[in-house]
Each structure stands twice: as structure tokens, then as C-alpha cells.
Amino acid sequence: MRIDIWSDIVCPFCYLGQRHLELALAQFDRADEVDIVWRSFELDPGAQPQPQTSLAQTLADKYGMSIEQAEAGQRQLADQFSAVGLTFNWRDAHPANTFDAHRLTHLAAGHGLADAAQTALKKGYFTDGLAIGDHGVLKELAVGIGLPADEVDAVLDSDRFAEEVRADEALASRYGISAVLAFVIDQRYLISGAQPVATLLDALNQIAGQAQPTGPACSSSEGC
Structure with missing residues (x-):
């Protein structure tokens, strides 16, 4: 089984979904047969390399909400992180351009360190408050x-791996992926969003048990 994962470093649902998949695979009988391929996706390709404002202010400006509403949403996300053993220091997180971070994930993939790179970069941004650009x-x-x-x-x-990042984004478009997190299993089953662990495990078992799959096991961001 192959799982292609479109993710951005500064996407909280991507970090949550990564952990949910790890927990699901820990219960999946055929986890040793799963090959994970990380794909690049930029939520804000026009972002500056250096942080310009706080995460809460960025969200308030982007979605036309008050700073209080933005902060409340981040506190709720922090609770979801905590529930699966992650830490979201949203007050210290400052969004920045992720293009160079994605280029490094392609370098890491060539060394068999793609998973480690995704974890280190996301932890650096979400937990340690590092300037990820x-x-x-x-x-x-x-x-x-x-x-x-x-x-x-x-x-x-240099601009090494820039073409690979753009190719990932172009492939996402061909799959109809316009937001992340997104899993594509065996190049035909689309699972969108940070689905619960049980939902992911059910989908993995369902797909693994189908000798001749005929369609998506899940294509909704709301659940399977």
C-alpha cells in the first residue's frame, strides 16, 4: 500500500493528521507494507520568508474575524494537539514562506529521512516557535x-528541488486537491482532512481488504 500525503509545514491539521496516521498505522496489521510518499503544498505561496505578524493576527486578517475569535480557535486546536501528545505553542508561531522547507523535504526523502524531516519542521514551527523560512x-x-x-x-x-515542489503542487491540482491535509492511497483513494484515528484505521483496513478496488473509500473532509 502506498500513501501519498500532501501537507504544508505550517498547517495545523497536517501535523494533527500526521500524528493520527501514525497512531492508525500502529494498529494496522499490514503497516510494514505501507510506503509513505510526502508531497509539497503551500497554503500561502506569497508569504514572506521572515515572519511578518503573529499567527492569530494573520488568521484574523485572512478570515475577517476579530483577534479574540482567532485566538479562541487556536486554543481549541492546541487542545486537539495535546490530546494526541503534541504541543501547539500558537502564541509563538509566526507564519512564513515554506517553499525552502519543502525543498529540504525532497532532499530528506533522498536520504530516507522524509518522515523525520516532516516531524522536525512541524515541531520547529508549532512547538518551538522557530522561523521556518x-x-x-x-x-x-x-x-x-x-x-x-x-x-x-x-x-x-540554489533552486534545487524547486521543480519537484512545483510538480507536487501540480499533481495535487490534477487530483482536485485544493487544501491540505490530503492522503491519496494507492493513487485512487482520497482522504481529506485530519480524520480521527479510528476513521483512518477503518479506511486502511477497508482498502487493504479489497482485491479489486472500484472507487474512493473516503473523499469527504467531514469523514468516511
């Missing part, structure tokens, strides 16, 4: 998971 921060995180420093520098000092 800063090259110094990105290098520290990348080297911290075992990527060679010289290769990290070579990527950050």
Missing part, C-alpha cells in the same frame, strides 16, 4: 535529523 533555522533542523551539512547548504544556496 529562515535558512539558518532550516539548516539546523535538517542537520539535526542527519542530513549532510554540505548538501543542505547546496540546496539552500
